[in-house]
Amino acid sequence: MKNLNLVVLFLLIISGLACTDNTENLISGPDDGGEEPSGEVSYSNDVQPIFNGSCTSCHGSSGNVSLSSYSALMNSVGNSYGSNLVVAGNADGSGLVDKIEPNPDHGSRMPVGGSLTNSEIQTIRTWINEGAKNN
Numbered sequence: 047m048k049n050l051n052l053v054v055l056f057l058l059i060i061s062g063l064a065c066t067d068n069t070e071n072l073i074s075g076p077d078d079g080g081e082e083p084s085g086e087v088s089y090s091n092d093v094q095p096i097f098n099g100s101c102t103s104c105h106g107s108s109g110n111v112s113l114s115s116y117s118a119l120m121n122s123v124g125n126s127y128g129s130n131l132v133v134a135g136n137a138d139g140s141g142l143v144d145k146i147e148p149n150p151d152h153g154s155r156m157p158v159g160g161s162l163t164n165s166e167i168q169t170i171r172t173w174i175n176e177g178a179k180n181n
């Protein structure tokens with residue numbers, strides 16, 4: 047009888063450990079890869095406000111570069127980057143990103159007289175790498 051109690055106790059402990067393992071696997075899954083936060087960057091909620099705060103005073107609705115709306119941005123040609131101001135899926139190949147980071151290939155860093163914060167730059171990069179959607 048005493049042995050049976052020990053066996054039951056042993057089984058309970060084993061199954062308890064098994065449960066703990068399962069729970070840990072479920073919880074730790076998404077954190078493992080150090081991936082970016084899953085929510086997509088939104089053009090209208092996240093990107094356009096950056097332009098409104100730092101760019102549209104000079105790049106309004108007219109000129110080679112207009113940052114007043116999604117379609118204006120995507121139709122902007124610029125003087126030096128041809129039609130590549132935004133290359134969907136490729137932040138590194140986008141003139142827009144080159145212009146807001148240190149030492150751009152053409153002209154001076156934007157915005158003139160200052161700079162965006164690292165997190166603002168990262169927001170724009172992520173939006174382009176996610177496909178530069180009108181979202």
Ligand code: HEC
Pocket residue numbers: 097100101102103104105111113123124125126127128131141142145146152153154155156157158159162
């Ligand atoms: C104070 C005025 C001013 C502000 C603010 C400003 N820009 Fe500019 N921008 C200019 C001028 C002037 C040029 C042309 C000279 C140059 O490229 O350095 C220009 C050029 C550009 C170009 C075109 C480069 C080319 O030749 O093709 C891009 C893209 C650009 N700006 C993006 C931005 C972005 C993005 C912001 C906001 C983060 C911004 N600018 C804020 C004045 C401004």
